[in-house]
Amino acid sequence: MTETNALPSDHPVNDGRTASSPLLAAYRGERVHRQPVWFMRQAGRSLPEYRELRKDVGMLESCVRPELAAEITLQPVRRHGVDAAILFSDIVVPLKLAGIDVDIVAGVGPVVGKPVRTAADVAALPELDPAALAPIAAAAAICVAELGSTPLIGFAGAPFTLASYLVEGGPSREHLRTKALMYAEPETWDALASWVARATALFLRAQALAGASAVQLFDSWAGGLSLANYTRYAAPHSAAVLAAVADLPIPRVHFGVGTGELLPAMRDAGATVVGVDHRIGLDVANDRLAGTVPLQGNIDPALLFAGQDVLHAHTLDILARGTQAPGHVLNLGHGVPPDTDPNVLTRLVEFVHQQRV
C-alpha cells in the first residue's frame, strides 16, 4: 500500500471522481441506483466513426497515438451512453513495445514474425522498458480527463493467451505447440509466461496510475485448458499480473471464454470481479463462486443479431439471474462482433437503464 498512500490525494487514483458511479458500486458489491452496462470490444471495429479514424492508420499504430487511442476509447461512451470506457488497445501492445515483431493482420489477428519456442528463444526476449509505455499512460490520462465521473477500465491480456500467440506465431484453434511446450518443458513455459506477465503487469499498472478506475484481465483462450492445467500453468502468471495492481484501490476483473469450469481458480488468481461468458447462467456461476464476488456478463453476442424483442427478453432474464450475485455489471459473454449494428447496442443500453434496480 506504500506507493498508493504516497500518491497525492488529488492524483487520479485517489481523487474519487468515479467512486459513486454505478459501475464501481456494482464492482464493489454495493447497491446501485442504475444497472451498469458496457460491452467488451465496444471501442473499435463495430463503429463507423472508428473505421473512419483508422482508415490510414495500422491497428497497433493507433494504440500508441495517445489522442487517437483516447478518441476511439471515448466514441462508444458518447454514442451508446455506456457506464464505462475501456481503453482502446490490443493485448499484444506491451509485447510490441518491448520490441517483439508482432502485428495485427486484418481478418487474421496477431501475427508474430519469429515464434518463441525454445529456452533460447525465451532467454532472448527483450525486457519492456517502462518508458515505452508513455503513450499508453498518455492515452489513459486524456480519457480520464474527458470522462469525468464515468470510469475508465484498464485493459491487458493474460499471460497464457499472450504466450500462445508467441509460441504459435498467430491465432490457433487448438494451441497445440503452446500446450506441448507446457507439457514437455514446464520451466521454459514458466520463463516465457513470466516474461509476458512482467510486460503485461507494467502495461496494466501504467493505465491504473494514469487514472483507470478498474482493470480487466482478458484470458481469451483459457477455456482450452483443463482446470488442473489452468491452475498449474496459467493461473500463477495471471496472478502475477493482477498482483501488480493489487496495492491500488481499484477492482480487478478477470474474464475468459469457455471458462465455466475455471471460475473459482480465476477468482483465486487475485480477481475481485469475475467475468462470465454466455455458456453458463449467472446464477450457476454465482453458485460455483459461492457468492463471493460480483459478476460481469453475459449476453450471447449472437443475440445482437436476433432482433430487439428477443435480445431484450434475454437481457431481462440475465439481469434477473445477476441479482443473485453480490453485484452485477451487464456485458456480453464475448466481444462485440465486427458486423454488429451499433444502434442495437445503443437501444440495449437505453433499455437496460430504464429497468428498475
Added chain:
Amino acid sequence: MTETNALPSDHPVNDGRTASSPLLAAYRGERVHRQPVWFMRQAGRSLPEYRELRKDVGMLESCVRPELAAEITLQPVRRHGVDAAILFSDIVVPLKLAGIDVDIVAGVGPVVGKPVRTAADVAALPELDPAALAPIAAAAAICVAELGSTPLIGFAGAPFTLASYLVEGGPSREHLRTKALMYAEPETWDALASWVARATALFLRAQALAGASAVQLFDSWAGGLSLANYTRYAAPHSAAVLAAVADLPIPRVHFGVGTGELLPAMRDAGATVVGVDHRIGLDVANDRLAGTVPLQGNIDPALLFAGQDVLHAHTLDILARGTQAPGHVLNLGHGVPPDTDPNVLTRLVEFVHQQRV
C-alpha cells in the same frame, strides 16, 4: 426391432464376428482382456500413404469411391494396430449426396456455396435419396469384409454442427448467424436441423446395415452452446439421428468438443457411450454421468507433440481415471492433428496394449 430381427442371422449386423473384440466389450461395459484404443481422425491427413492416395482426388470425391474410402479407412488399422476402424468420410457427405453445393477447401474446411438462412432456403432443401448412399454402404462393406474381428465404427456429424456450416456458409468460431437463427426463428431452425437429421440418419444407418459394429455421432461445435440451449435446440435433433439406429444391436457413441457441461444431456439424447474431450478428467466425467455409461477419451492431442515419456505418463493417468467408469475406450480428446508423427501413434498403441487390464 422388427427390421433387425428380419435380417438374416449371417447378415453383418448379426453375425457376431466382432462381438468379443476389446472395443465392443468396453462399449458394453464388460471386462476386457486388452485395453482398446483408437484415434479420432486416425484415417486421413496424418498418414503419408493417405496423402499419396489423395494426390489427385478431391476430399469429397474420395469419400464416394468405395475402394478408395475403404483403403483409407484400413490404413491406420494396418499401421497402428488400433482396436477399431472408423469409416473414412466427412460429416458433410450426406449433405453433398442430397445435392447441396458444398466442398472441403484445403486449409479452410467445409464451404457451402449458398448458405441456408431463411425459411424459404430451408423449404427448398432437397431430400436425400437413400439410393445415393450406395457408395458409402459399399465402402463400409469392403471394410467389414477386410477387418474380420476388428470392428468398423460408423460415422456421422450431429445436426447442430452440420446446420451451422449450412447457415454460416463455412467454418466459424462463434456461430453467430446460426445462434441468431435459433433465437429469432426457432421454427426455421428446427426445420433446418430436422432436415439435416433425416439426411444424417440415413447416412449413419447405411453404414450400420453394411456391418459397422458401432456408430459415433460427432457434434464438434456443441460446446459453444449453454446447457439450456443445447437441450432446446440441438439435443432433440441429435436424438433423432441416434434413434435411427437404436433398433440395431450396436453401441452409439456421442462426442463433442468442450462439452463437459453437456455430458448427461448428450447421453440422454440416446447414446450408450459418451466421448469426453481433454478439458475434464474421465473421473470427473464419470461422476457427472453417475457411472451410467462407458466413456471414450481423452488424451490432449497436444501431448502427441510433447515427447514419448510425457505422453505415455499422461496416458497412464488417463487409463487410471478411466477405470472408474463402467467401461473405457482410450482415444484422444479431439482429432489427430494433421502434422502428427504417425510413429508416435503406433508406439502409443503398443504401449497401451502392453498395460495390464
